[in-house]
Amino acid sequence: MISVSEAKNLIDQNIKTLSPTKFPIQECCGHILAEDVFALCDIPAFQQSSMDGYAIRFEDRLNPLTLIGEMAAGTTMRLKIGKGQTTRIFTGAALPEGADTVVMQEKVTLQDGDINILDTQLIPGAHVRAIGAEIKASALAIKHGHLLNAAAIGFLAGIGISEVVVYPMPEVSIIITGKEFCPPGKTLEFGQVYESNSYTLKAALTQAGIFNIKILYAADDLKILQETLVIALQQSDAVLLTGGVSVGDYDYVALAAAQSGVRKIFHKVKQKPGKPLYFGLHTSTPIFGLPGNPSSVLSCFYNYVLPALSKMANKDYPLKKTEATLTEAYQKPSGLTHFLKGFYQDGMVKPLYAQESFRLSSFAQANCMICLNEHQENFKENEIVVILLLPE
Known part of the structure; x- marks a missing residue:
């Protein structure tokens, strides 16, 4: 047996980060950005009102102004105001040509098509978002290595970015070994127990942001287990097996792994629970043989599997x-x-x-x-x- 620290070091030394891949931004929350992202254009691309009110020329603020139209958000029509004129404007709308300031609608009186401004504190450019106020064209938007959270995804969408290159989350297969299991919701027969490890591991993986999970079942039979492991290796970036890693007559994981071309890195760790823990590699694909007892499964997952999967996704280990x-x-x-x-x-x-x-x-x-x-x-x-x- 090896120590816990030795086991963790061996795993870290043998785990490789997955190659960056381009994804639509709506699939990238929780991923690490693998490139610098730059703005495609000025955002906003026009002078934009931040209030419902009236667009004016600041120099005209002391005089009655004639209302000549309105600008709503999304309007593509171009308007122009001259001396003594104003337009109704709504939040998010483009300012008409000639306007430089917006007066809040609560700060004016309207009579016979003219407005009078009551805001004595008005300053030039009030309630106007300048061109490029969010970001300038070609400016760095988000740097390589940034964790894309909900705000980052929204920011990217808001500056016109539809896809980015990120480090993918690993695709994981879970193999449940044994013939004693009964699905939850069914009636137990004599000698059976409810199968919970697949539920535990899938929930833990999902909580870590890993959603591409396949669950396979293999009886305590060397040939069946070896065939199931080959299938899992073909479809996954990492494979987790539960049960069959000890030294009983029906514990075939280590032998099935060897017959499938897996190179054993270690088997058994000086720890409780989870002493029979197995770790190996098939090329660069990690294989974890977890003990079958439910508490051992989760203990080994948090201490060994989750750090490995995090490194594959180029993420920091999430547990403090x-x-x-x-x-x-x-x-x-x-x-x-x-x-x-x-x-x-x-x-x-x-x-x-x-x-x-x-x-x-x-x-x-x-x-x-x-x-x-x-x-x-x-x-x-x-x-x-x-x-x-x-x-x-």
């Missing part, structure tokens, strides 16, 4: 590592790193009940994992420990 004070003492044997389900609040962390690897109930209540180092046995109340904050 910090320190907290233990609310109670905890004892464990030396030689294994322990990942405990915990609840963190106001700098304090409490180990939860039900720490066994087959139990997911405490994980459902946890907001962190407590990371207890391999060599230490006794942890005292009020001792400072490292925790990993889970996604909300």
Whole structure:
């Protein structure tokens, strides 16, 4: 077995970022931009009103002005005002030629087709967005390496960009091994358990912004598992298997991986839960063999799989590592790193009940994992420990 730190380093050394790909911007939220993006033109491309009101020449503000028309947002007709004239104008509309200022509609009186301006604080250019106020033509809009959030997508759309080059999210296949599973909603027969690992992993992947997920099932049969793994490798950037990675008579993952051309990087880590964790490569495609117990699956996902998938998408590992004070003492044997389900609040962390690897109930209540180092046995109340904050 290798240590947790050795396992994490080996994964990091062997994971490659996926090649950048061009996508429509509506598919790019959560992706990392792989190029600098520049504005195609001035935005706005015309002088634009930021208010409902009247477009005027500032020099005419003290005199009655004759109303000669209106400019609504989206109007492509060009108007021109001369001395002593004004147009009704609405938010987002282009100013008529000759106008340089907008008066709020609340600051005028209208009588017999003329307006009188009541705004004594009016300044030149009031309520007018200048050409290029958002961005100038050819200016840098968003820099390479930026995480595209909702505002960034809207900004790109607003400056006329319809597609960009980003680092893609990995496509992931999940292989559930075993014959003891029953789908949720069905009645259990003797010896069966409900299959939950595919639901857990799909939810965790979706929460990480990965949506291209395929779920496959393979019985505890070497030939079937090997054939299923080949299919998964052909359709995915990463493959996750659950179960079949220990040393039982029906644990075929390591052998099926070897027969499929997978190069083993490591198998078994000095940790609890998740000791039988397997990691290998098929060319550059990572394969993770996760233990079958539900708590082990999620613990290994957050500690090993999610950092790898994040690197493939050129993203930072999304979970925050910090320190907290233990609310109670905890004892464990030396030689294994322990990942405990915990609840963190106001700098304090409490180990939860039900720490066994087959139990997911405490994980459902946890907001962190407590990371207890391999060599230490006794942890005292009020001792400072490292925790990993889970996604909300």
